[in-house]
Amino acid sequence: MNRPYRVIVAKPGLDGHDRGAKVIARALRDAGFEVIYTGLHQTPDQVVQAVIQEDADAVGLSLLSGAHLTLVPKIMEALRSHGADDVLVVCGGIIPEADIPKLKEIGVAQVFTPGAPLPAISEWLAGELDRREAAAESSQT
DSSP states (O other): OOSOOEEEEEOBSSOOOOHHHHHHHHHHHHTTOEEEEOOSSBOHHHHHHHHHHTTOSEEEEEEOSSOHHHHHHHHHHHHHHTTOTTSEEEEEESOOGGGHHHHHHTTOOEEEOTTOOHHHHHHHHHHHHHHHHHHHHHHHO
């Protein structure tokens, strides 16, 4: 990892199960990320405001309620409308395989489903953020 990246871990919607989000937040923290966990029952606007206020590099959305095709597009649109569309968005949770391409079409970089190894998630995230940062630096010169 080039630097300690800032990651928001959010639980949008009415789903009240946050154990997985807390496990991910701890694993990312242990891997060297700066992690901000927003807590339960966040609206799309609250998630985006946290991303902006914390100047986050990435946001991880934990969704277990089945509302991912409703909530994630709202978050993606709000990120765009606030000029934060450069923030890397990842999703995790109970997401059917058939819905993963739909999420990627709207800009979600990666979807992690139950059983994804924690080291693989943090390694992928660090590598992708390093790649994006290197691309941004090279485009500025």
